[in-house]
Amino acid sequence: MAFLEIENLHKSFGMHTALHQFDMQIERGEFITFLGPSGCGKTTVLRMIAGFEDPTRGAIRIAGKDVTRLRTRARKIGMVFQSYALFPNMTVAGNIGFSLKVAGRAQSEIDKRVEEMLALIKLPLFGERYPWQLSGGQQQRVALARAIAGKPEVLLLDEPLSALDAKIRISLRQDIRALQRELGITSIFVTHDQEEALSISDRIVVMNEGRVEQVGTPAEIYNFPRTRFVASFVGTLNLLPGTIVDPATGRIAVDGQVLTTSQPLPADDAGRARLLAVRPEAIRLEAPAAGRNSLAATVEDIDFLGAVVRIRARVKEAVVSLDVFNDPNHALPQRGQRVALGFSHENLLVLEEGA
Template structure:
């Protein structure tokens, strides 16, 4: 039995369906991220786990107990919001200890727990300050400590880093992951930021229009996307349309040039149009080689991005982006120059949907 089970969850707001038949099993101590664009249903799932929303149908079980219609305060979950939601008239220590006071914990035990949380977030010297005297990153650390103070069974984080600037966001997400591992607490994180999801998750649930597109480890989600949406949403991607000419041999023609996939295709794909995906970093500027695919192209644009140089090259109807590391000794091609784009069979992914 999984620690947290979500079974056939469905949510409608009047005629609008926010979530379609959501299923998920989360193990104890896992860090799960719901990733997707605004309005895809990820926060709706989080709010139903927390008890802020009631499902139209479906079941939520925590350690085998049906909590679908149990009050939020009786679920033993901690919640961290995007907006911090700290009480402005309370000090840092009072904010952290608020849930302990509501739970009527003895004052001595509550004070000890608050002190423990302050040490955990490395802010013991700010215990007497008020929220307005803190930076955004410090306020979110306090919000995290408040959510953890009452020792919840599940920690829920609703885009907690989106209001912070880039450097603080990176630092705080690393702190959140380190704390989660140290405490071993089951956590569900919501974000629209693919880099956040890839960097801190055990598993990622990619969502779109109220449905789950794919669930998997970060490496699987990035390297082996199953649908066009996942491939396009997670990382930069080249999408190509090809026609299958020999399914058994994995042979596909793209703009008059033949490519080969790593695995055979279904026999009934013969003559069909299929969508292919290719990551920019998987492509090399090299002549054709045995066991590798190659596309003849012409350089259209070169962009310097710091550590990476992005080259855009045209293959008849398709434009392909490839990334190379910035090397002062590398001689880059010029605009209008013919080039060969080489990549392995394994890097050419055939997506589930047919091309349209």
């Protein structure tokens, strides 16, 4: 049995359906990220887990206990918001210890726990300061400490880094992940930032228009996207229209050229038009070679970006991008030049139909 179980969760607001049949099994201590654009339903799921919204139907269980209709306070949930949500009239220590005070803990116990939390978030001397005296990153650390001070069973983080500048975001997300690992708290992180999701997650749930598109590890999501949405939302991807020639051998025609995928294909796919995908970093400028896919193309544009040179080459109706390292000892192709684009069979992905 998974530690956190979400079964057939559905949410409607009047005639609008915000979430369609969300199912998820989360193990104790896992760090899960809900990734998707604004309005995709990720925060709606988070709010239902927290108890801020009631599902239209479905069930939420924590450690085998059905908490679907329990009040937030009874769920042992810690929550970190995008806007910090610190009490401006309370000191840092007061903010961190607030939930413990509400729970009726002894002041000595509260003081000890606050001291532990301040050390954990690397702000041991900031207890008597007020939120307005802290930077944005420091305020979010305090919000994190407040969320975990009561030793929650599940930690929910709703885009906690989106209000911070890029450098602080990178540092704080690393700190959040390290802290989560140290404490072993089952955590769910909501973001629209693919880099954040890929860098800190055990598994990622990619969402779009209230539905789950794909669930997998960061490597699975990036390297093996199943749908067009996942392929285009996570990283940069080249999309090519193709026609299945022989499903048994994985042969696919693109612009009259035959490529091969190592991906299993349904036996009845012969003759079907399918959308193909290949990452820019998987492509090389190379002569055709046995055991490799090779696609003839015409160089359309070249962008010099310093250490990297981005080349765009046209294959009939599609434009394929690839990045090569800047090497002054090797000449770059010229616009209008015919080139061969090489990549492995494993790197040619066939996306699901209707995606």
